[in-house]
Amino acid sequence: MDKHHGIAAGIVKAFLWVYCSFAVFILGYILYNSFRPKKDILTNTLGSPSGFTFDNYKKLLVDDKFLRFFLNSVIILVASLLLIVIISSLTSYGIARYSFKLKKAIRVYFLIGLMFPAQLGIVPIFLLMSKLNLVDNLLSVIIVSASSISMPVFMLSNFFAKLPEEIHEAAIIDGAGEWTTFYKIMFPMASPVVFAVCITVSVQIWNQFFLPLIFLTSEKYKTVPLIIMKYTKNLFMTVDSAMAVSILSTVPILILFIIFSNRIIEGVTAGAVKG
Amino acid sequence: MIAFFKKRPYIFFLLPGFILYTIFVIYPIFAAINISFFEWNGISEKVFVGLGNYIELFTNPELMSQMTNALGHSFTLFVLTVLLQIPIQIIMAYMIYIKSKGKNFFQVAIFSPQFISTPIIVFIFTLLFDGNIGLFNRILELIGLGHLTRSWLGIPELGIYIVWIMITWAGIGVGMVYFIGAMKMISFDEIESAYLEGAGVWRRLYYIVLPQIKTTILNLVLAAYIFGMTIFDFSYILGGISGGINRNVDVMSLFFYRMAFGDQNPLGGRVNENSMGMGTTIAVVLFLMLFIVAIFQISLMYRKEEE
Numbered sequence: 093m094d095k096h097h098g099i100a101a102g103i104v105k106a107f108l109w110v111y112c113s114f115a116v117f118i119l120g121y122i123l124y125n126s127f128r129p130k131k132d133i134l135t136n137t138l139g140s141p142s143g144f145t146f147d148n149y150k151k152l153l154v155d156d157k158f159l160r161f162f163l164n165s166v167i168i169l170v171a172s173l174l175l176i177v178i179i180s181s182l183t184s185y186g187i188a189r190y191s192f193k194l195k196k197a198i199r200v201y202f203l204i205g206l207m208f209p210a211q212l213g214i215v216p217i218f219l220l221m222s223k224l225n226l227v228d229n230l231l232s233v234i235i236v237s238a239s240s241i242s243m244p245v246f247m248l249s250n251f252f253a254k255l256p257e258e259i260h261e262a263a264i265i266d267g268a269g270e271w272t273t274f275y276k277i278m279f280p281m282a283s284p285v286v287f288a289v290c291i292t293v294s295v296q297i298w299n300q301f302f303l304p305l306i307f308l309t310s311e312k313y314k315t316v317p318l319i320i321m322k323y324t325k326n327l328f329m330t331v332d333s334a335m336a337v338s339i340l341s342t343v344p345i346l347i348l349f350i351i352f353s354n355r356i357i358e359g360v361t362a363g364a365v366k367g
Numbered sequence: 368m369i370a371f372f373k374k375r376p377y378i379f380f381l382l383p384g385f386i387l388y389t390i391f392v393i394y395p396i397f398a399a400i401n402i403s404f405f406e407w408n409g410i411s412e413k414v415f416v417g418l419g420n421y422i423e424l425f426t427n428p429e430l431m432s433q434m435t436n437a438l439g440h441s442f443t444l445f446v447l448t449v450l451l452q453i454p455i456q457i458i459m460a461y462m463i464y465i466k467s468k469g470k471n472f473f474q475v476a477i478f479s480p481q482f483i484s485t486p487i488i489v490f491i492f493t494l495l496f497d498g499n500i501g502l503f504n505r506i507l508e509l510i511g512l513g514h515l516t517r518s519w520l521g522i523p524e525l526g527i528y529i530v531w532i533m534i535t536w537a538g539i540g541v542g543m544v545y546f547i548g549a550m551k552m553i554s555f556d557e558i559e560s561a562y563l564e565g566a567g568v569w570r571r572l573y574y575i576v577l578p579q580i581k582t583t584i585l586n587l588v589l590a591a592y593i594f595g596m597t598i599f600d601f602s603y604i605l606g607g608i609s610g611g612i613n614r615n616v617d618v619m620s621l622f623f624y625r626m627a628f629g630d631q632n633p634l635g636g637r638v639n640e641n642s643m644g645m646g647t648t649i650a651v652v653l654f655l656m657l658f659i660v661a662i663f664q665i666s667l668m669y670r671k672e673e674e
Contacts, residue, residue: 097465112469115477179387187381202388207657212396213394215646235391241387299482301599320490338487341484346479361544361545
């Protein structure tokens with residue numbers, strides 16, 4: 093088909109170039125400033141540097157032990173993700189592969205969570221967690237994050253329902269039990285959908301703000317988004333650290349995204365088409 | 368007993384998810400409804416007040432004005448998203464779909480802010496629009512419009528629009544990717560025959576593509592509604608627990624948070640003696656507002672499935 097899309101499309105594309113360059117520019121701008129002393133950033137934002145320094149990073153990594161907060165976020169992400177994948181694939185398989193009386197009702201039941209985010213039920217959840225003595229413990233955030241399985245269950249049960257019945261039958265005939273069939277045959281087949289689930293869920297969990305804010309009150313348990321706020325709250329005091337913390341917490345993830353961008357975007361699309 | 372479970376292996380598959388989901392997603396909804404009938408601060412004795420909290424919420428002028436203000440902002444975000452963000456997402460997706468030059472770069476650059484934490488998004492916009500160190504003011508000075516410089520983030524009327532711009536920049540890529548996915552499902556023949564009949568890019572978008580991505584549009588409109596009612600972090604980070612100057616960036620979820628968990632103490636709050644009661648009351652009002660849309664959405668999902 094034609095490669096010329098007309099003047100209007102040309103203008104739109106030009107806008108897109110500007111818009112997209114903005115993301116690159118702002119990242120470069122923060123990177124550049126993260127190597128400058130505070131006085132320079134505040135008084136001479138755009139000007140040429142009076143000197144480069146690694147002090148901002150040193151302060152963050154050595155004095156403020158930033159990696160500990162990074163570790164908190166990683167622990168929450170990995171644990172929640174593992175739980176979500178295990179629990180939601182079991183549940184979806186149960187819903188999709190077997191027929192039973194309340195099947196339709198159970199499906200709708202698991203969809204409810206899509207419309208009601210955990211934060212609205214946070215008061216009872218908080219009371220429950222304080223009874224379990226889990227307030228100010230990473231476990232509370234992990235458990236609550238791992239309970240929102242509506243979207244994963246929806247995506248995975250659609251996938252399992254579409255698998256031909258013969259695979260299941262063949263495995264049973266070969267002597268595999270229900271559990272082995274699931275674990276050795278069905279679950280591996282679902283890996284593209286599991287990947288899509290992981291992508292969608294990871295972004296949410298990594299950036300989640302509300303649950304850690306409620307549950308993680310002491311400094312040592314804070315996650316990356318919460319600790320960033322400490323530096324961005326009062327820019328006159330900590331603008332240098334804010335620059336460095338932005339780079340430290342953004343760049344590794346962006347690099348991962350750019351490397352896997354095709355698969356990630358495909359994964360998100362798959363989630364949408366199935367959703 | 369064993370025979371019962373042997374006949375029903377699905378129970379083992381369903382059970383772990385069912386238990387966890389029921390305790391931490393479904394039970395809290397009902398528990399919140401229950402608590403909303405009590406006057407309670409989370410520590411002392413609960414006092415049953417029936418619909419008292421609801422009556423107070425809707426008749427107390429201070430609470431009511433805070434709620435209408437927050438609700439107005441939540442709706443503003445929803446309307447802006449539907450009227451501006453979704454059309455932009457469609458156009459962006461379409462430009463990538465028709466294989467414009469640089470489409471890979473577009474896709475990555477538009478999607479990537481999704482991976483940036485909210486506090487950093489807010490920080491980026493502060494770097495741009497701050498009165499003192501803001502780049503926007505520097506640029507105005509450079510091009511000789513120095514008299515226009517001001518502290519953009521300090522103008523109360525702009526607050527909620529700035530929040531919307533931040534939300535859009537951060538999240539626009541997800542919807543765009545959904546649209547690209549939907550567009551890729553359109554049969555190529557249809558597009559090609561329209562092209563051979565002489566329909567230009569925009570006519571093809573309007574007559575062929577738009578009708579076929581209707582469901583995606585509708586889903587994103589519903590998602591925008593849920594999002595508007597539950598968005599919290601942008602307003603909290605930008606305006607703090609009070610919701611900014613004159614509560615200019617306050618939204619429903621922040622109003623709820625302030626009532627339930629306000630103050631330094633997680634069990635404190637403005638309505639201190641009744642923080643849990645009033646907090647859950649607001650949560651229930653929000654539940655109801657989402658419930659109407661939820662019924663609609665679930666029925667839509669089922670219709671799609673039965674097709």
